[in-house]
Amino acid sequence: MQRLAPHLCVVGHPNKGKSSMVSTLVEDDTVQVGLESGTTRQADSFYFKWHGKTLLQLTDTPGFQRPHQVLDWLTSVAVNPAQRPARIKEFLAEPTHAARFPDEVALLTPIMAGAGILYVVDAAQPVTAADEAEMEILRWTGQPRMAVINPMTVGEERTEWLGTLEQYFQWVRVFNPLTADLPARLTLLRAIGELRLGWSDAMAELCAGLEQRQxxxxxxxxxxxxxxxxxxxxxxxxxxxxxxxxxxxxxxxxxxxxxxxxxxxxxxxxxxxxxxxxxxxxxxxxxxxxxxxxxxxxxxxxxxxxxxxxxxxxxxxxxxxxxxxxxxxxxxxxxxxxxxxxxxxxxxxxxxxxxxxxxxxxxxxxxxxxxxxxxxxxxxxxxxxxxxxxxxxxxxxxxxxxxxxxxxxxxxxxxxxxxxxxxxxxxxxxxxxxxxxxxxxxxxxxxxxxxxxxxxxxxxxxxxxxxxx
Incomplete structure (x- = not known):
């Protein structure tokens, strides 16, 4: 089987730690991280290279801004589950959507080109209808998906989030990019390797290299x-x-x-x-x-x-x-x-x-x-x-x-x-x-x-x- 370098788009609400997740996982402190909403305004890719070989690519995307409107457009035409990815591509092909939904177009384009999804949430707040709309849109893409709870603040809503996320994503993990040590990062990287056939070899090589480097x-x-x-x-x-x-x-x-x-x-x-x-x-x-x-x-x-x-x-x-x-x-x-x-x-x-x-x-x-x-x-x-x-x-x-x-x-x-x-x-x-x-x-x-x-x-x-x- 051909070895593939995993490529995931990091997706979620603005200011929930998406850029921090990218910065920690690819070990790059030039990734723009800010407290203000909307620090990431376009999809930018970052790479973890090991001895000149790319073993992981993460694309930092702008957060959803109008998930309800996008989901309404997608569901305005009845399609069966197998047709949902094609419906997402129709949304991207609509000429007016780049101006109406620039953030959603920016994050969905690389996903529909073959990238997996790393969905980042802060579980301190209850699950909202907007959250469910985002997760439903991501499920429609048909791409491999992992959800990561970023515990930015202390909250009592983690159980609700876990139960909800497990309905939409193959893997659910809790991971704080501001405190993650190497063992925590290795566990998350290995889980990424299990999302798609062909990814595990690259992640195993990366994890072994990081342990040897230590x-x-x-x-x-x-x-x-x-x-x-x-x-x-x-x-x-x-x-x-x-x-x-x-x-x-x-x-x-x-x-x-x-x-x-x-x-x-x-x-x-x-x-x-x-x-x-x-x-x-x-x-x-x-x-x-x-x-x-x-x-x-x-x-x-x-x-x-x-x-x-x-x-x-x-x-x-x-x-x-x-x-x-x-x-x-x-x-x-x-x-x-x-x-x-x-x-x-x-x-x-x-x-x-x-x-x-x-x-x-x-x-x-x-x-x-x-x-x-x-x-x-x-x-x-x-x-x-x-x-x-x-x-x-x-x-x-x-x-x-x-x-x-x-x-x-x-x-x-x-x-x-x-x-x-x-x-x-x-x-x-x-x-x-x-x-x-x-x-x-x-x-x-x-x-x-x-x-x-x-x-x-x-x-x-x-x-x-x-x-x-």
Whole structure:
């Protein structure tokens, strides 16, 4: 049997989530989604391509506007059930109907050309006569049909809707495109494959590919995160004459570089997930000075309470001070700590303005300083890792129809003490120049286990709220 790529028209009332359904199922956040009625004004097709091969086509259609009038026209001539599809084609062929019923003509044309139907409803409201007219028109097409209840709001009408939809459609499912995780999407895609002979092979290939991609992404992202984290832990920036002339403070230059690196890494993952329109709202509320860093609640925001951080730092052999290396000799000065994309200023000292042999505070500067970094604050590794893992988790479970920005808050991580000590030991090894390939592999494996655990917890928490049935 010839393998066919399923083609379905997504149909329903205006503003009931048709475009969101398309966006989530084909993983395309460029599909126009709006709260106002009538966002979709014409039939637009979107494709899920896998290795250059189209495995699913969805056509986003305008909603019904005059279903009663259309059904009245169809039933004005008595026809038997076998003649109903031909009657629909007569409706489309009538020259005046493109102007009188533009929305209905736009949605029925691709259906009568061979597309199946994905009918989207919001079950929070009772079934109306207009709903029944729409469903009857779709039944007249004779094409394979599935109904999807989009639970946009909480309502008590689902039982009535289920009983009604089952009279008109081969399959009825409940599916929220704004919260659907991969298992929910896979179940819906497999059901689509059962609507018409020849569709199941394409859907089986697509579902298998998505599951394989999930596992490969877990491995690849863990490797990339390990590389990014190491670069942030070991980052040092040269101080040039240009910086001296501009009056930029040394710690501000490093903060900008760390912040830029985080932003670029986040956007590289957005590209990997094919998010083209989604923004990242990084909360920059940790630009803290040295005094605030010593407050208990501040330590908690950074990942650990003060007492815990001191214990973990001591066990890892890491410095418990507030330090960034500055200079050729690696002297540690109380210059600042990472913040808000990554370093908050802790002093107004500018390394490039100090002369050899001068003192700053209690420290003698034996030579003019030419670089700043890396950050050696013991909470810095925990913060950078926590932010990166939080972003990946959000990205992993975010459907393409859900258009809110990614928001990163600074919260304490629930790692056990052994994991915290291990991270600080890795940083010490890295910054002391003893980092080897086996360290990198161990770090990537640890990250993979952390991501797996996070995703398992999320899926378990969402299981009782799964919308798919």
């Amino acid at each position: 596992q490969q992404r877990l491995k690849d992202v863990s490797i990339r995160l390990a590389q990014y984290w190491c670069e942030q832990m070991d980052r040092r920036e040269p101080m040039h004459a240009l910086h001296r002339a501009s009056g930029l403070k040394a710690e501000e230059i490093l903060r900008q570089k760390l912040d830029d690196a985080e932003r670029q890494w986040f956007h590289s993952l957005l590209d990997l997930w094919h998010f083209q329109s989604t923004e990242v709202d990084r909360i920059a509320d940790w630009a803290l000075d040295a005094h605030n860093l010593m407050r208990t609640e501040t330590w908690y925001l950074w990942g650990l309470k003060q007492k815990d951080l001191l214990l973990v730092s001591a066990a890892a052999g890491a410095a418990a001070g507030l330090a960034i290396d500055v200079g050729l000799g690696g002297a540690s000065l109380l210059l600042g700590a990472v913040s808000g994309g990554v370093v908050g200023s802790a002093s107004g000292w500018l390394a490039t303005k100090q002369k050899p042999g001068q003192r700053w505070g209690l420290f003698r500067l034996s030579q003019e300083k030419t670089f700043i970094g890396p950050v050696k604050h013991p909470n810095f590794p925990l913060v950078v890792m926590s932010r990166a893992l939080s972003f990946v988790q959000q990205l992993w479970v975010k459907p393409h129809a859900e258009r809110s920005a990614f928001t990163l808050h600074n919260t304490a991580e629930q790692w056990d003490r052994s994991a915290q000590i291990q991270l600080l030991k890795w940083v010490k090894t890295l910054q002391n120049g003893r980092w080897k390939s086996h360290h990198q592999q161990a770090l990537a494996a640890w990250i993979q286990s952390q991501l797996s655990a996070r995703l398992e917890r999320f899926m378990a928490a969402e299981k009782d709220r799964t919308w798919l049935m």
